[in-house]
Amino acid sequence: MSDSILEELAAIVGKDNASDDPLVLDKYSRDQSFVPQTRPNYVVTPGTVAEVQEIVRLANKLLMPVVPYSSGTDFHGGAVPSIGGILVNLQRLNKITYIDERNWHALIEAGVTYAQLQPELEKYGLRVAAPLTSPPSASVLVDYIERNPVVTAPDFVFGNELFSTYDMLMPTGELFTIGHPPTQKSRAMAPDGPAFDFYRLYMGSQGTFGIVTQMAIRLLPLPTAQKVIFIPAETVSQATHIIQRIERKELGLECFAFNSFDLAALVVDIPGEDDKLKKGTYVGNRGANPWTEEQVMQFESIRGNLPPWTIIVCLTGWARRADEKLAYQELDLKDVAVESGCELKNTVGAITGLSNIIKEEVILPGRMQKRFGYKGSCHGLMFHSSPDTVGLLEAAIYDVACKYNYPTSDIGGYLLPIERARTIYCEFDFHCNLDDAAESQAVKALYKEASEVVVDMGGFFDRPYGPWAEIMYSRSGTYAEYLKKLKNKSDPNNIMNPGKLCF
């Protein structure tokens, strides 16, 4: 590999921001997933959009792949290069260009994280909707462009159409603004247009169609009153059924469910790791430090006291008559509980402070990182299911686990109703110690087989990371064919993150 490429890159981003140091390359060659380790050839950290444009143009000239990277926190190999190339770390593109308090918008660059943004928003009484599963170090923009479901997903508006416009750096180096054309006054209207809903085409694309450099995201207000209610359930089907009934009444803002594993992991104490948890660096590119024996015992003890599933509903009031709203919603929720034969609780498992933990988590998540420490790495099956099918899919996953002698009690479970529970976003996790080759191999095989079973029984991996790409695209008729044709048109040199999805 010629040094002149490094020189050219350094000329664009500055010497300190371009590297071919093996230690640096190693850092980006893997994450905690089973995706094969592959080094990029270069790592660059541009500071402006213009620099990114030049890098992309250069890559086209050199026919070198470009791998966009922001926080690397998808934990599923999305940011790991497939065949090398220039890894473009966007963390320096971290400007919060403006916060529009009146119209609940912020214009942010790709490197802006939740940890950076949320404290700024709080000055205006606002919040950003975040996925519970994302650490504070995650890029907001990337989560949104990759359709990582946010904790407010039960709400049709506040949980699903999360941004207004974004700038897409195309493989040719051109910038293309997606959405209603911006005006002098605002670039924050709606994501539609120009002509088509381009915005959907580039979502979930893992950087294969270009690089999103900035985005006008939609915000919502911080709660002025909030009550967290816990509802125990014996089975995932019962939990789903209750969730559906709550959501059909459009009660609460956030609503989700954990099985006993995930809820226990959420609250277990991991002293000494608080700083990492807060910064979002608890899970490194080789996973997390495994818990100590003491932590495991504490975890088991907590888990033993928890119901199999716990539904968590956050009743939320904003500026107007917040307490009145909570009061009527709680009464309505009680009616639902009576109809469904379940109970409303202020906590579960006698955990003190659980309500406050949830209140913190829904605003700035971070505690779901802890589950990675159970064995060091966590491999989640993340799929969408119709509500009726969730129980069947869980059973099928458990069957596959048993086949691999994987204890079902060690499978994490998280349910998130989307759009008033028209679908349920599910995450079922397997855990393993990556340093244990036999265990890793087994879990890897289990993970793949369980993924196939899920799809064949009606679960939908809408973000085809890792092994899901082949599983999904081999079953999706002409979809992959037309994706490839589109890719071929806009990226004829196939420089944008090749090897991902079906490319």
Place this chain on the structure above:
Amino acid sequence: MIEPHVYQAIAAVVGPDFISDDPMVRQTYSKDGAFPGIMKRYKQDPSAIPDLVVLPASTEEVQGVVRIANRYGLKVIPISTGANMVSLCIPSEPGTISLDLKRMDKILEINEDTMTATIQPYVSFARIQAETMKRGLWNGGTPLAPGSCGLLSNIINSGTWQSSLAYGVGLRSIANLTLVLPNGDILKTGSATIPACGNFWCQGPGPDLKGIFEFCNHGGMAVIVEATMKLHPWAGGEWPQETVYNRPPLPANHRIYYVEYPDIEPMNEAMYEIAHSGIGTHLNGASNGWVTGMTQQTEELAEKRWHEGFFPRHMIYVINAGISSTRQLDHEENVLRDIVKETGGKFRDDLNEEMATWHGDAFRDGCGSRFQRRGSFSSIKLGCGHIDNHREFYERSQDIVMRHSHYMFDEETPWVYIFERGYYALFEDDTVFDQSDYEEASSARDMNIDGFVRTPKQDLLDLGYYYMEPVLTIYSPRVGPNAKHWVTQIKNVFDPNDTMNPGKLVRLEQ
């Protein structure tokens, strides 16, 4: 003219009863209520009359027809009810087939578990509402187009309605699509791509191709043969029947309010506060002109009341729904009353009787397009922005009024929507005109071109909502550098022979 062997090939696909090249039949697909169609008929333009009308009954028949068309260089325009404001379904060149989808009118499934309905393209708003409401669900409203209009074609072109406050514009309601491409390939989107998964999830896998066929695609790349639409909880119970003429009852568990304001700014503030408070399912800013045109029982009464300013010049209407309980209705009413008091509004309960048609039209539009008693209707300006941009939009629209001899129907104030809990607003100024009066129609058309084509060159908050040429070219520099280039690229992938509705969006060089 269609060659006999091509005619026979298509007849073999759909059957001899469902194909016609008779001039009388073809004539009835050559006009709608929009300017391009109207003006072409004044010119008696033969290229706006299709050469063939074909009615397929199934996906397979659609495939058969488009393959033949593609092969022989014919053009295809899919049409359901064909009512739109820019003559999207009127041919623009000879050798066009009007693909009338009327026979594909089935509601294939209503899934109460996933709150979705899977439909064929000719299913109307009215039919889906009739079937879903009885199951405690609904599609979220009707875009003030008659309920007989096609749901899918409206939504896919971003139909909007007052309940876009809560449920977003029509585009947000699409889950999956099944499309027939001009080469006959079937393309599905979302979870429909995988047969085992069914139609419940709306995105992916990975990049979501559905976006290409949404918004202003204009049937320009494929024929949609099936769509899964999202539904929402319906609190209204059994749809109440109209027992007093023109006075439909309000559905159960809903309350409607009319509030008068002295001027634009306090009205905006109220709309802002209502939207941002999270209450309500419907919210609209309306004016005397619009209200008289839509709600009054006769044209005579509408004209009289319009000219005498019977209804408030600045008015909003709000509908709250008790989705969880009556307690919700009570709470939301309290919030509304607080806002109205703070913003200096005045409740006009006395107007409830006069505007009773809203009880029906807000949910299932029956009479809403009554303003067409005066003739046809066209937008002359559409703008997107924040509610605070209302005054600016109004003044720019007034500039257009001053430059033209024709009146603007809602000259007092635009029709104002506020979408998706207040994230943005849409302002709409329209005119109505007598299609039979060429001078009047031409003048109205000039206003339309002024509003949509000439003025967006300035950096305003205007919107080329239909994104047709030349608007797409105008916007290209603004969205930089070349939106038209990307649109053309995509068209080249799906429809390289420019078979589907050519000339409406981009034209491919052949």
Place this chain on the structure above:
Amino acid sequence: MIKELEEYRHWCWNCFRDSTCKHVFTWHLKNADYDDICPTLTRYKFDAYSSQGKMGDLARAMIEGEIEWSDKLLEVIYQDPLCGACDYNCGRITEMQPTRVIQAMRAKALKDGLNPPGGFKTFLDDLREYMNPFRKHDAERINWMKGLPASLADGISGTGTKTKTLLYVGCFPLRDPSAEKMAQDAATVLIKAGVDVGILGEKERCCGNPSLRMGDVDSFHAFAKENIKMFNDMGIEKLVTICPFCYSTFKRDYPEVGEKMNFEVVHILEFTDELITQGKLKLTKPVNLNVTYHDPCHLGRISDYGISGTGAFSGIYEPPRNILNSIPGITLTEMDRNRDDSWCCGAGSWLRDGYLELAQWTADKRIEEAESTGAEALVTYCPHCEENLGEAIQRNGNKMKMYDLLDLVLQGL
């Protein structure tokens, strides 16, 4: 009043293509399966067969000289029961009435020297010859009385000169002997109620409806003027009609001819409803039947050209229902498409004489809908509906029975 086609230019141009002429009014729609209202469009599917096609496109193009007459055009405008569903829906929203335009097209066709297509040519020729649609002579107009018991026949004042209430029988009993019963039942009900009613007997003339429908406006005017003069000269105060075609013609079309009518036009069902309310008809015998009721177009939408906004569509919807509810033992289950939304039986505009297949197809659809209610019997009150629907039941081997409403009243007396 059917104006010259050119006078409908404003309407024709201002069709917006919103498809309200094709489907049940949105607020009224209960089931997606029963959404269609236009028989010709539902049958043939091409928009040419809808009022949007006929008024918005074809009539407009003809006015502008863009198209000329062709066989297809004639077929399109004549193959139409003119059931008025489009008038109701379009009229409700735009105050336009497409059937007027279609009638104007028919009138223009004849004025331009063309013949109506299909069986209608013979129909019109015979109509002009016999002055009635059934190719019979006026002397046969009293044949229906032969079936009446003498006690009842005596109750009818022969020439009607002494009574103020004229029972206008209409031409339908001339059709065939089976049609005579309807006239007999109508007379019987009135007599049993003690109404002093007269008939014109052989002097009765056709109301002119078939001429009007065929586009022979001049003949219609001639019939209308003659009849109005005759009724005025007789001093008639109340004209009671049996056949809904006649009813709608007298009620809706005659006032537009321009001659003053010194009499009230009433349909026998309205009258019967009043008589029951007044206690002059006592329905005490149970008629145990689960029925559904078909609203004849000519008692409903086509009975009045009132602009929708004034609520002047004063269709006779409630009187038949009141009557049914008065008969002990009757349970009524409504079809989805009832009252203003009724689906035509298929016999409108004399369609059986021109396009029998369409008329029969349309009736088949209505019978399907009737059966879907679970009722054991279909009741209506129109000789044309009863013929067409009754034939459909027989043709398809349905188990449903067809009843004339006044037949049930007589059973209940």
